[in-house]
Amino acid sequence: MTIIYVFASNVLTKNLLGNAETQIVSSSGSTDFFLVTSEGLYVFNPGRGSTPLLIRNFPSLQKISVHPSDSSKIVLAGSSRLDVCKHLNTDLLFCNRFSLPTNDPVTALKYAGDGSIYVATNKLYGMSDQGPKVFPMLAEVRYFELSSAISPLPTSLTQLFWMENIIRQTLQQLIGLL
Amino acid sequence: VTDTLAIGTPTKLWRYERQPGQSTPTYHFYRVNGLIDAAITSLKFDSNGVLYIGNKEAMNFQNPDLTFKRIGGGPGGIPYGNITAIGTSQISNSVWLGSTYGVMKYDNGTWRYFNGPRYLTDQAFGPGNSIFALAVGVYNGMDSVLVSTGTGLSWFHFLSVSLDDKATFFQTLVKPYHDRFGLTASAGLSNWGDMSSFYLQSSENDGLWTGMYLASQALRYAVTKDPDAKREADIALEGLELLNNVTGVSGLFARSVLNQSNLPVRICFHILIIDSINTLFFFFFFFFFF
Numbered sequence: 407m408t409i410i411y412v413f414a415s416n417v418l419t420k421n422l423l424g425n426a427e428t429q430i431v432s433s434s435g436s437t438d439f440f441l442v443t444s445e446g447l448y449v450f451n452p453g454r455g456s457t458p459l460l461i462r463n464f465p466s467l468q469k470i471s472v473h474p475s476d477s478s479k480i481v482l483a484g485s486s487r488l489d490v491c492k493h494l495n496t497d498l499l500f501c502n503r504f505s506l507p508t509n510d511p512v513t514a515l516k517y518a519g520d521g522s523i524y525v526a527t528n529k530l531y532g533m534s535d536q537g538p539k540v541f542p543m544l545a546e547v548r549y550f551e552l553s554s555a556i557s558p559l560p561t562s563l564t565q566l567f568w569m570e571n572i573i574r575q576t577l578q579q580l581i582g583l584l
Numbered sequence: 585v586t587d588t589l590a591i592g593t594p595t596k597l598w599r600y601e602r603q604p605g606q607s608t609p610t611y612h613f614y615r616v617n618g619l620i621d622a623a624i625t626s627l628k629f630d631s632n633g634v635l636y637i638g639n640k641e642a643m644n645f646q647n648p649d650l651t652f653k654r655i656g657g658g659p660g661g662i663p664y665g666n667i668t669a670i671g672t673s674q675i676s677n678s679v680w681l682g683s684t685y686g687v688m689k690y691d692n693g694t695w696r697y698f699n700g701p702r703y704l705t706d707q708a709f710g711p712g713n714s715i716f717a718l719a720v721g722v723y724n725g726m727d728s729v730l731v732s733t734g735t736g737l738s739w740f741h742f743l744s745v746s747l748d749d750k751a752t753f754f755q756t757l758v759k760p761y762h763d764r765f766g767l768t769a770s771a772g773l774s775n776w777g778d779m780s781s782f783y784l785q786s787s788e789n790d791g792l793w794t795g796m797y798l799a800s801q802a803l804r805y806a807v808t809k810d811p812d813a814k815r816e817a818d819i820a821l822e823g824l825e826l827l828n829n830v831t832g833v834s835g836l837f838a839r840s841v842l843n844q845s846n847l848p849v850r851i852c853f854h855i856l857i858i859d860s861i862n863t864l865f866f867f868f869f870f871f872f873f874f
Contacts (some may be wrong), residue, residue, distance in 0.1 A: 412742055415739045432728075442717075
């Protein structure tokens with residue numbers, strides 16, 4: 407007879423992660439977890455019994471988002487900084503670094519399936535090739551979510567949040583490096 | 585397929601949608617303290633487009649047709665409020681929720697609640713029971729959930745084990761941590777979470793646990809004929825004999841015994857509480873199988 411247990415392992419103490427609250431995301435199709443800490447980005451695979459590995463030094467890192475259909479693409483955001491990265495293997499990450507137009511804490515971040523990047527601070531801050539915009543009706547954004555079926559965005563939203571060209575350029579550069 | 589952007593603020597849930605063929609999105613908003621009980625603390629879409637909304641009072645969810653459902657407290661309801669994080673399974677309809685006091689799993693109307701040092705990184709009521717973040721992945725074809733707490737990380741995963749594996753796991757803990765004069769005794773830890781700091785304790789249930797352990801070894805021997813099972817049963821029986829003999833009255837069981845000092849030369853036992861029906865029951869159970 408076989409029974410199924412929920413088993414919990416306490417895997418490490420907070421001292422190893424710094425003193426910040428962490429965000430955790432899992433990537434589809436992989437058993438890896440990404441951990442956001444006050445030091446930067448860790449990758450961690452508890453099933454392999456490994457210890458978390460720091461793969462991106464980013465002292466003000468606040469949020470991460472993984473592309474919904476390509477777990478090698480991740481975006482990181484912190485105070486006034488946005489890193490668009492490609493995760494090549496367990497311990498290798500190539501990133502291009504951009505400036506965010508605000509020092510306010512990033513409250514939410516999302517990599518959409520069409521390559522767009524959504525960024526929220528205490529106000530819903532949009533990134534576009536015309537510069538930053540604020541959507542005052544949506545002040546004090548704390549959380550946002552995208553349905554998984556996102557395709558190219560409607561014009562009004564695209565103008566607010568669009569960074570696709572920047573990302574494409576970044577990935578082309580990365581591919582060139584390889 | 586509808587493209588949807590859901591946005592939570594302290595006062596509203598905004599929802600932007602673009603239906604197929606539409607060039608501009610439509611939007612809706614729902615006021616907090618209306619359909620949603622309180623300020624939104626977490627949002628998550630599952631793969632079916634259902635939006636889960638957490639707050640301090642309840643878990644709400646909104647279907648793709650924009651209807652809401654609320655699961656608050658009470659019988660069959662959410663075990664605990666104050667939701668801080670939501671994750672959805674990649675392989676089932678399960679929803680995992682972090683709160684300021686533990687982790688919850690919701691699966692088609694059934695709740696499970698995980699709290700305290702068995703699952704999290706702290707003693708009961710400590711900051712390690714408060715969940716900061718949570719993510720759901722896959723491990724061995726089942727959910728794998730990593731949570732961060734006030735004191736560390738905890739990884740929830742599922743194991744398929746046989747009853748024999750389960751028995752073997754617990755068997756390995758008995759001899760090194762719970763054997764006190766042959767009794768199956770309670771053990772404490774001087775340093776929380778540090779197994780090497782264990783110490784044996786006397787309790788009024790020593791006879792009960794020993795009787796149960798004796799019965800388990802009798803059953804084990806009956807099935808496996810493993811000589812180790814008989815050895816373990818003999819040791820437990822000697823522990824029960826000690827409880828019987830130490831009172832000086834034949835047939836009258838002590839609930840526990842305690843060594844007066846650590847001196848090995850002369851052992852003097854204090855009888856704590858006598859008379860244990862449970863112990864007698866397992867004592868006779870043992871003889872039935874042998």
